[in-house]
Amino acid sequence: MEKTDLKLEAFLRQEAKQRKISRSEWEVMALITQGYDIPEIAEHIQIQASAVRQRLSQVYDKFEIEGRGPVKLAKLQKLLMSRYQEYQTVLPDTTSNTNIFKNDWGEAPKLSGFHGRQQQLTLLKNQILQQQCRLLAIQGMGGIGKTSLIVKLGQILQNQSYCLFWRSLKNTPSLSDLLTELLEFLNHEIDIPESTEGKISLLIKQLNSSPCLIILDDAEQILQSGSSGKYIPGYDDYGLFFEVVGESQHQSCLVVISQEKIREISLSAQLSSQVHQFFLEGLNAEEVEELLQEQGLKGTANNWQELVHYYGGNPLALKLLSLMIMDIFQGEIGGFLKYGTIVLTEGFKEILDPQFDRLSDTQKQILFCLSEADKPLSLKDLQEKLSNFLSLSKILEPLESLLGRSLVEKIQHQPGNEVLFSLQPLIQKYIKQQQLSGL
Template sequence: MSPIGDEETTILVPFTPESEALVTASPPKNNVLSWGLAPDVSVFCGRGIELETLKQWVLEDRCRLITLFGIVGIGKTWLATKLAEQIQPEFKVLVWRSLQPISRSHSPLPFSDFIDDLINHFSGESHPTIPEYINAKIRQLMDILRHKRCLLILDNVESILPNHTPKTASRNDSDYEAYSQLLKHLAQAQHQSCVILTSRVEPTEIQPFIGENLRVRSFCVRGLQVADIQQMLNAKGKFQGTDDEWKRLVDYYDGNPLILSIVATIIQRFFDSSLTNFFSHNTLISENIGELLNEQLSALSVPAQQIIKVLATQNAPLSFSQLRSHLAPSISGNTLLGTLAFLKARSLIYTTSALFSLHPLIVNYFTS
């Protein structure tokens, strides 16, 4: 029998300011902050438009759950942390937690320990009474989030998604089920708090509740612009390169801050900080960058691999019918549709006007 028990269903209605009766009129006093393993984002470049959009979602539209998803290294964690720094005065309690296990061979934190930690911090009591059963723990947490305006940031949510994590001998599937149920409740239940998720994968558990005029929303994080990357790398040292070389560098890695930081270190140590020297040796995808991208591409099905290979060889985006014509006849329309949804949730493909294209960094990885 499942440790979760029966789940309740909440009917979603479009959000209007008049429908929110729980919001306090002024910022709460005596904030409780638990930043956990949040990174230092004092050196933060770009993202001005993204921050303004997300602040509107949180403070004006009163969104209760926001997912920041995107490819590995794109800056989801830093964006969520900087956002939390800017909006935390509006909340009574802030808790920032990473769900990433210590290694890929380890399971995430047991769910009971995880939710006990949240209840302890959000309750405001020194030693709160916490029930034994998982379902009761979830109800207790949701009651707290209804009665107190809290901000919860959960980083690396892909680590607790069963379809994104490898099967191991120590894996406890009941924990993954409990995490999934909590995500559903955080999305569909009425409460006055805000939960911000970061993930390499948009969780399927919350997709039915997402909408432009609903209080559950999703934000795909894209790469930084050339000026932002130059400002970021100034902290590492001085680099020599023409405007065209800087644009080529940023475009090739699709403005990915983590990967460009890795590349910048390589340019410093082995190419005398010269972009010209770096490009002349055709060493654009190093081993450690390949390892990062392999993490994003792990556990892809055969149809997913075929779709990526097709899109990587095209000079222009393809429509659904064009893409299907390039694939094996054994891949049905339903399989193609499901696989495209799988790839989009992992930020591996982009869709524009019903046309499909591969993430530029993935194209370069496959064609390098």
């Protein structure tokens, strides 16, 4: 097939995915957009004209094209080019590409604004470009900005000779289906094996031929609720996939975004300098000021520091809060803070609810215990307060999991001092509300 325009190819792949168009149907559809008629398509891909018509018949059905013969073909061409014009008009910045490498941003959100995180971006870019990181886990609580950070990183790396492939695991695609999509994206001409193991082996070969940034968002959705890194039934092969990508030699990087720790990546990070875990924390006061001044908020340096303390520097929580501060306090942060209350907006509660629902009963007991305390607790304190319910051995792993989810904070003022555990004020407010609603 002749080389198609990269944006047109990205558009056609998107249409094919949405309408479940097969690879053979896609091949015919792509030639249609280049102005080929049926005899020319048949000659170009060396099949019978009747076979072309049969493939087109399936494409017509999937696009709900009615009519007969040449009329249907003309309608399809017109529809595709019309939709392509719309696609170009609304094409987000994340899909623009000035190099020769193709990108498929999948379900990646459009980045409407980006503030701060320059230190983190520099670190991640260095890990991938200089240290040849092969596998990278990005962890943090909901709303903290994991996805936005990686969208920005992807925009940078797509101009550094990297192709890019983004998929969300929110709807729990099987690994086999995901690998098929990825392999077709990397090389539309290759024969793809039936077995998942064969697809993984072929993928490693492809990743070694040219650099690619593969991003899997919402990875916590393939993990069991309440467990420490166990996969939902039928999804254990993702663990094998992560292991192989981390251990194999190649020129690419797989980035996995998750609210929870991925067991295989955590283990690989301890064994290999080319596998990394990155825990994303909240914005600092300067970054929050830059973010919220755009919303019209104003305050003193102490106001910004206090706001960061109460809300953990969580960008989404602060953006949602800023709307209320603008409406009721005319954007004056000091006017809001003088009431000494922490507001848990409904929008942010909707972010925390799914994360809380995924916790085990033991994890919830630990959070309830910490929320009731008027000061940070040591491990010994926790054990004493929970001794009627849990032994120490049953506290440690759930506590570690809560730390990995950024729901619990660890405090150690100096090396050698006792480690203390606490909740951010906003999380403490949420946990108390959950505890009351459960009574």
